[in-house]
Amino acid sequence: MSAPRTNWAGNITYGARRVHTPASVDELREVVAGSSRIRALGSRHSFSEVADTDGDLVSLAGLPHTVEVDDAAARVTVAAGMRYGDLCRPLHEQGWALHNLGSLPHISVAGAVATATHGSGDELGNLAAAVAALQLVTADGDLVTLRRGDDDFAGAVVGLGALGIVAGMTLDVVPAFDVRQEVYEGLSRETLEKRFDEIFATAYSVSVFTDWSAPTVRSWVKRRVSEPDGWAPDPTWMDARLADGPRHPVPGMPAVNCTAQLGVAGPWYDRLPHFRLDFTPSSGEELQSEYLVPRAVAADALRALGGVADRIAPVLQICEIRTVAADDLWLSPAYGQDVVGFHFTWVRDSAAVLPVLPLMERELAPFGARPHWGKLFTVDPERLPELFSRLTDFRRLRDRYDPQGTFGNAFVDRHVG
Missing domain, CATH: 3.30.70.2520 (Alpha-Beta Plaits)
Incomplete structure (x- = not known):
């Protein structure tokens, strides 16, 4: 399939050779394992070049839209490519809610989490703060699950797409209100x-x-x-x-x-x-x-x-x-x-x-x-380790999960290093 030409705003023209739309997690794993350079494409609402690539793009929109609620744990497991607006209604019908939402319900779960996109509220963490577990497809096509409390979890949730392709997430939920x-x-x-x-x-x-x-x-x-x-x-x-x-x-x-x-x-x-x-x-x-x-x-x-x-x-x-x-x-x-x-x-x-x-x-x-990683900024990359104190730790995490740079792009190379 030919790649989409631009992001939603039209200020970014993607350099990808093609875009894949797998219909299952197994197909996603095959696509990732067969590519030497690949990035996930969400709802295309980022204004920076965070999603661009000179390799392949993969859209998760074709994965089954699963919404699996665990009432006892107060959590929901969802397909990462779903939009928040499509997740919220079935979640509400089962008596549950997310603690927070962004200004737009049109954005994808995985894309919003990867860039730490958020809503507003003194006591409310951003959307990524609700993540309790994530399924990550690594460069060789393996499916890795990381859970809150695991050593790599806090570094992987807001991952800028640099560690792998997120296939699914488990989110904390609260009673509907x-x-x-x-x-x-x-x-x-x-x-x-x-x-x-x-x-x-x-x-x-x-x-x-x-x-x-x-x-x-x-x-x-x-x-x-x-x-x-x-x-x-x-x-x-x-x-x-x-x-x-x-x-x-x-x-x-x-x-x-x-x-x-x-x-x-x-x-x-x-x-x-x-x-x-x-x-x-x-x-x-x-x-x-x-x-x-x-x-x-x-x-x-x-x-x-x-x-x-x-x-x-x-x-x-x-x-x-x-x-x-x-x-x-x-x-x-x-x-x-x-x-x-x-x-x-x-x-x-x-x-x-x-x-x-x-x-x-x-x-x-x-x-x-x-x-914000998904918006426009001109901050000198040399200053970013001062602003994001765990950036050096993230570099080491990225090097361990993706030593060949399969999930890199110009944006990640420039701002993560």
């Missing part, structure tokens, strides 16, 4: 800085959106339902007001493809993401970057970015600020510390956007900002 979502407008930037911790501790999941030009911001507040049926949202919060209708994160965009707001309760999988599975959130007319800083310096980082707001705003669609709890996964931006992510959705104009990234990275450098 409902969520109410409200949007507040007019929160001042001054209040955001002064009451940052209080704002993000307000609810189960909180996101703040800014265009870096207006003096006020919007906030998406997602609460687990525990109130009685007569509960109503507070019309004012901090110095903000409740939106009088549904909103899209990007001002001026129609909210039809967004999950229900206005305090209407609904299942976790239809409220924690900002966008609905049955709508494409946009046409791909965007680029994205994200930098994650320690929670303790969030307000300082916010002020530092404000110093270059005049360069950010002209090429920005929207910036989302969100929190993520610490984890122990080596290449996760939340490794060892609670973090705040500054996520930038840019206009799709690489020539205009790329010069802005080093300006922001310079401002955030004093705070040890870690880039």
Whole structure:
């Protein structure tokens, strides 16, 4: 089969010779064993070159969409190529939920985990934090299972596709729950800085959106339902007001493809993401970057970015600020510390956007900002071992699992070494 030409946004043209779509794990093992250079292709939503290759691509979308719940262990085993949106409904029907979800339910489980993609919530780890076990197809076609507690597990979960092709995962689950979502407008930037911790501790999941030009911001507040049926949202919060209708994160965009707001309760999988599975959130007319800083310096980082707001705003669609709890996964931006992510959705104009990234990275450098692996960044690879303290350990792990570089690519070679 011929390889797909571009990623979702169109800013990456894949160099792969062909793409394979195996229909079973056995076929996947054969494909991997027969290739000298191969990478997994997820939902193509990465904006960096993390999935590109000059060899073969393999899509896991053709593997059987298995959802096997172990009620006693509170875990679910799933095919790695499934999208979160396709996993969530059958999981919910069996009375279970994932602890967290990203903004988009359209992304694949394996791809999101491999890049430490995440949602938002003070007490919530990213999506990779839910992984209890993974099945990895190694370069010779062997199927290896790694479980939480194994020596290599914490290094392998956020693996950038560099250790092998993940065929399946076992995830921790929690009892299903409902969520109410409200949007507040007019929160001042001054209040955001002064009451940052209080704002993000307000609810189960909180996101703040800014265009870096207006003096006020919007906030998406997602609460687990525990109130009685007569509960109503507070019309004012901090110095903000409740939106009088549904909103899209990007001002001026129609909210039809967004999950229900206005305090209407609904299942976790239809409220924690900002966008609905049955709508494409946009046409791909965007680029994205994200930098994650320690929670303790969030307000300082916010002020530092404000110093270059005049360069950010002209090429920005929207910036989302969100929190993520610490984890122990080596290449996760939340490794060892609670973090705040500054996520930038840019206009799709690489020539205009790329010069802005080093300006922001310079401002955030004093705070040890870690880039998101699946987004655009220009951080010097020589600095990455300082930012990701287990990167050298990961190199040794990669060399042991893939000594011939079967799963390498230019991105991994450059940033892992």
